[in-house]
Amino acid sequence: MVSIGLRIFVNEIECYNKLIKKIHKLRGDLKMEKVNIKYEVYFCICGRVHFVDSEKLNDAIVNEKEILIVCNNCGNSFVEGADKEEYNGEEGYMMYSRSMRDTEINDTSKIDNIVFTPGEKVRMMTGGEATSYVGNTFIDWETKKPDNITLKEWEKMRETVDIERTINWISDDNKLSNMSNYVTGIDWKGTKFEKAWS
Ligand SMILES: [Zn+2]
Numbered sequence: 230m231v232s233i234g235l236r237i238f239v240n241e242i243e244c245y246n247k248l249i250k251k252i253h254k255l256r257g258d259l260k261m262e263k264v265n266i267k268y269e270v271y272f273c274i275c276g277r278v279h280f281v282d283s284e285k286l287n288d289a290i291v292n293e294k295e296i297l298i299v300c301n302n303c304g305n306s307f308v309e310g311a312d313k314e315e316y317n318g319e320e321g322y323m324m325y326s327r328s329m330r331d332t333e334i335n336d337t338s339k340i341d342n343i344v345f346t347p348g349e350k351v352r353m354m355t356g357g358e359a360t361s362y363v364g365n366t367f368i369d370w371e372t373k374k375p376d377n378i379t380l381k382e383w384e385k386m387r388e389t390v391d392i393e394r395t396i397n398w399i400s401d402d403n404k405l406s407n408m409s410n411y412v413t414g415i416d417w418k419g420t421k422f423e424k425a426w427s
Contacts, residue, residue: 268407271326275303276359276367277348280404285342290322294341297329301347310339349404351415352394354386365414390415396422 268280281298286309289296295310306329311322351359357372367390374383392415399405402421409415409422417423 267403269309270404270408270411271298271307272362272411272413273300273303273305273348274362275300275305275348276351276362276369277302278351278399278408279346279348280407281309281344281346285344289341290324292341293339295339296342296344297340298344298346301345308340349399352391352398354389354391355383356391359390362413365412367414392416392420396420 271279290311295308299306308327311324314323353369355369355372357369359367360370361368369387409417
């Protein structure tokens, strides 16, 4: 059993061992603190969407710690934390996210929790699910094209989110409402999560 002074949230230790091989360095994405949200939302390269309890993250941040989020589907993992900053004369936090890769393990002393999450599936017009998410596009690379559909039609279908099925699948207004705050190439029009700016 590996012990580096971390609390592990789920009993999937083999995933943790895999993670040790994958820990890596700063991705450098910076975003401003968000308030009054229940979930932090992360869009994984494997097409899954991860929802992490904001409170868990906030607790870590106020204690000057970080949390490590690990995708059970693809092993992608990233560290979330925040630096205290002054902003317009008020103290606040600038959140950062850095992803971990290969065998590099940076300083883990700040990591407070590890959250293993399979993530939610994003349903596609192919009838299948997204298997990748790159450049604001979810794509289903796995479902086979039926013979009666042209390649051109299929290409469109495999890159189009089936919003109704996705909403039914995730089936949590709080998650969906947070998820729809991001520009991800998902068309929320006509749903109750549609944003005025979209
Ligand atoms: Zn993933």
